[in-house]
Amino acid sequence: MKPKRIGKNPSNIVTLDMVAIESGVSPSTVSRLLNGTATVSEEKKKSIDAAIAKLGFVPNPVARGLAGGRTLSIGVVTQALDSPFYGAALRGIEDELDPAGYSPLFVSAHWNLASEVRCIDMLRSRRVDGFIVLNGRMTDNALKNIAANLPLVVTGRQIKGPGLFALNFDNLGGGFQATQHLIQLGHRRIAFIAGDPEHPDANERFKGYLNALKAANISFDPNLVVAGEYHEISGLLAVDRLLASQQQFTAIFAANDQMAFGAALSLHRHALRVPDDVSLMGFDDLANSLYCAPPLSTIHQPAYELGRLAASAMLQLLAGKKPTAVMPAPVLIARDSTRRLRV
Amino acid sequence: MKPKRIGKNPSNIVTLDMVAIESGVSPSTVSRLLNGTATVSEEKKKSIDAAIAKLGFVPNPVARGLAGGRTLSIGVVTQALDSPFYGAALRGIEDELDPAGYSPLFVSAHWNLASEVRCIDMLRSRRVDGFIVLNGRMTDNALKNIAANLPLVVTGRQIKGPGLFALNFDNLGGGFQATQHLIQLGHRRIAFIAGDPEHPDANERFKGYLNALKAANISFDPNLVVAGEYHEISGLLAVDRLLASQQQFTAIFAANDQMAFGAALSLHRHALRVPDDVSLMGFDDLANSLYCAPPLSTIHQPAYELGRLAASAMLQLLAGKKPTAVMPAPVLIARDSTRRLRV
DNA sequence: TTGTAGGCGTTATCAG
DNA sequence: CTGATAACGCCTACAA
Numbered sequence: 001m002k003p004k005r006i007g008k009n010p011s012n013i014v015t016l017d018m019v020a021i022e023s024g025v026s027p028s029t030v031s032r033l034l035n036g037t038a039t040v041s042e043e044k045k046k047s048i049d050a051a052i053a054k055l056g057f058v059p060n061p062v063a064r065g066l067a068g069g070r071t072l073s074i075g076v077v078t079q080a081l082d083s084p085f086y087g088a089a090l091r092g093i094e095d096e097l098d099p100a101g102y103s104p105l106f107v108s109a110h111w112n113l114a115s116e117v118r119c120i121d122m123l124r125s126r127r128v129d130g131f132i133v134l135n136g137r138m139t140d141n142a143l144k145n146i147a148a149n150l151p152l153v154v155t156g157r158q159i160k161g162p163g164l165f166a167l168n169f170d171n172l173g174g175g176f177q178a179t180q181h182l183i184q185l186g187h188r189r190i191a192f193i194a195g196d197p198e199h200p201d202a203n204e205r206f207k208g209y210l211n212a213l214k215a216a217n218i219s220f221d222p223n224l225v226v227a228g229e230y231h232e233i234s235g236l237l238a239v240d241r242l243l244a245s246q247q248q249f250t251a252i253f254a255a256n257d258q259m260a261f262g263a264a265l266s267l268h269r270h271a272l273r274v275p276d277d278v279s280l281m282g283f284d285d286l287a288n289s290l291y292c293a294p295p296l297s298t299i300h301q302p303a304y305e306l307g308r309l310a311a312s313a314m315l316q317l318l319a320g321k322k323p324t325a326v327m328p329a330p331v332l333i334a335r336d337s338t339r340r341l342r343v
Numbered sequence: 344m345k346p347k348r349i350g351k352n353p354s355n356i357v358t359l360d361m362v363a364i365e366s367g368v369s370p371s372t373v374s375r376l377l378n379g380t381a382t383v384s385e386e387k388k389k390s391i392d393a394a395i396a397k398l399g400f401v402p403n404p405v406a407r408g409l410a411g412g413r414t415l416s417i418g419v420v421t422q423a424l425d426s427p428f429y430g431a432a433l434r435g436i437e438d439e440l441d442p443a444g445y446s447p448l449f450v451s452a453h454w455n456l457a458s459e460v461r462c463i464d465m466l467r468s469r470r471v472d473g474f475i476v477l478n479g480r481m482t483d484n485a486l487k488n489i490a491a492n493l494p495l496v497v498t499g500r501q502i503k504g505p506g507l508f509a510l511n512f513d514n515l516g517g518g519f520q521a522t523q524h525l526i527q528l529g530h531r532r533i534a535f536i537a538g539d540p541e542h543p544d545a546n547e548r549f550k551g552y553l554n555a556l557k558a559a560n561i562s563f564d565p566n567l568v569v570a571g572e573y574h575e576i577s578g579l580l581a582v583d584r585l586l587a588s589q590q591q592f593t594a595i596f597a598a599n600d601q602m603a604f605g606a607a608l609s610l611h612r613h614a615l616r617v618p619d620d621v622s623l624m625g626f627d628d629l630a631n632s633l634y635c636a637p638p639l640s641t642i643h644q645p646a647y648e649l650g651r652l653a654a655s656a657m658l659q660l661l662a663g664k665k666p667t668a669v670m671p672a673p674v675l676i677a678r679d680s681t682r683r684l685r686v
Numbered sequence: 687t688t689g690t691a692g693g694c695g696t697t698a699t700c701a702g
Numbered sequence: 703c704t705g706a707t708a709a710c711g712c713c714t715a716c717a718a
Binding site: 356358359360370371373374375377378380402403405406407408409410411412 | 694695696697
């Protein structure tokens with residue numbers, strides 16, 4: 001008899017076969033019990049359960065994946081692992097997936113289409129059971145193609161299809177509320193720091209800004225709009241430019257909190273005080289927004305919740321059900337960075 | 344002839360076997376070429392390469408894992424996915440691993456020993472090729488046991504062993520520098536917001552504080568030390584307590600930036616100004632520390648770098664080499680939250 | 687309801 | 703240097 005090949009994993013690893021032997025049934029029966037593929041007699045079920053407990057058996061996801069079954073892993077395409085916003089979402093995903101026995105496989109695409117495609121291929125090669133794509137750059141059609149094979153949950157857009165579920169935040173409404181808040185405080189010269197026009201959500205926020213102006217009969221002044229890129233430094237530079245342009249304004253609405261932080265620093269450097277000289281409004285309500293001086297007024301976007309909802313939708317998709325998750329509506333958080341305009 | 348079972352993956356997946364057939368060699372040869380396990384004749388190499396290119400073959404990591412080979416994945420045990428500090432480290436890990444073809448598998452243990460052990464087991468069941476443990480709670484011995492089977496890189500402690508590499512930041516030196524900075528500015532009543540005493544790094548920072556006081560002949564006053572837990576709210580509460588205790592102080596050194604942010608908010612709420620009334624010093628130099636008003640003086644700890652170094656050490660371990668990575672020394676970043684004591 | 691016999695895609699062993 | 707052949711651990715038609 002040939003010597004059996006010795007496994008590379010020195011840790012005493014318990015296999016399904018061992019459970020089968022221990023409990024005196026065939027491996028298939030054990031497998032079926034585990035997967036609920038077929039009904040197993042109460043008696044055998046008991047002895048199998050006992051054997052599993054005794055041996056401390058844990059199914060090997062790798063083997064499962066190969067055998068064509070599930071890998072119990074979900075590919076999560078994010079744009080930046082270390083973004084404060086996505087960080088919270090990732091935690092939500094993890095928290096929701098974990099009790100269900102699924103593990104997230106995080107990859108970041110850095111807002112880059114090519115890299116996003118590579119990520120998806122990589123995840124597919126690792127046989128994930130589904131995808132969660134956070135605000136990707138891919139076209140709707142590309143996503144539909146992916147969803148044709150594997151369940152897919154995507155955030156940041158409206159799109160429907162079989163095996164596909166979209167979770168979208170009301171950025172337009174949020175942008176409207178933010179702007180309206182400033183207007184209600186008496187501001188009429190409200191600067192807007194925009195996000196990358198490639199982001200649909202950035203554009204929606206901008207639209208919300210426009211709508212609110214219009215609703216208040218304030219004429220739109222394009223000179224008050226400066227481009228940004230959703231991170232701190234771009235907010236800082238935007239305000240630098242705004243100030244250099246000599247435009248008059250009494251309030252700033254930044255399309256996200258990170259840019260608002262940058263804006264605050266620029267104002268600080270120019271000896272302008274928030275909110276005494278300029279009211280400042282953000283968007284997202286990052287964990288940090290409460291902990292800056294002054295605490296930032298913003299629109300609350302539930303990042304953690306978003307993660308949980310996306311993951312739970314994925315779980316439902318996997319179970320063949322129709323996801324029911326709906327995003328909470330945007331909520332205005334008025335803190336100390338905005339104040340009534342002094343006349 | 345029985346109908347061949349149809350794979351679950353509808354995407355036309357190219358296998359190694361197909362490459363073998365296409366190039367007219369045996370699968371083993373293809374495998375050997377791919378893994379560099381043995382020398383392959385130049386001629387066959389060419390035709391295999393051609394076949395791979397033509398078919399667009401990508402090895403299946405899952406099958407590889409099962410076959411006892413590597414899964415090309417590294418288990419990364421972090422404490423909190425959404426912590427600003429770890430976020431940067433994770434990005435570093437990802438950036439370093441990716442070009443080498445490895446994928447990180449992130450799990451967070453939430454500073455909880457039991458959960459950390461579960462994470463490790465889970466990762467092991469997924470056949471990761473190695474572990475990177477960021478500031479875990481496990482004992483040195485437990486880690487050594489893990490390292491006996493799989494290469495392990497751990498941060499936040501000093502420990503040596505086969506297949507084991509530790510990457511430690513000089514928290515003591517950093518704590519010393521931070522305190523010394525305040526002393527040099529003329530402060531003598533310096534409050535300290537401590538971290539969880541379970542964290543070795545928190546204790547080291549505290550020691551640095553003590554050493555600096557001693558070096559300056561300033562007697563240590565335990566009343567100036569308040570407990571914190573490394574997140575914002577704990578810093579806020581700590582300062583609330585400190586203020587309530589009526590202790591006199593002119594500066595605060597928080598054991599990490601997040602607590603410093605909380606401290607700043609508490610001061611703000613008590614109408615105390617930074618740095619005019621109180622100088623505030625943090626530790627870590629989070630991305631955000633620059634973008635708060637006033638920008639926070641702190642000790643720079645290279646989180647992203649840490650991630651890269653840990654990952655590159657892992658790669659070296661995997662290659663059977665001895666890792667050479669060393670952590671950069673702490674660097675004082677003096678910004679606007681600290682100033683010379685006015686007499 | 688249960689067992690048997692492949693097969694998933696790759697690597698490792700062994701004999702040429 | 704190369705090719706069969708047997709695992710890796712599990713799942714699933716098929717047959718009983």
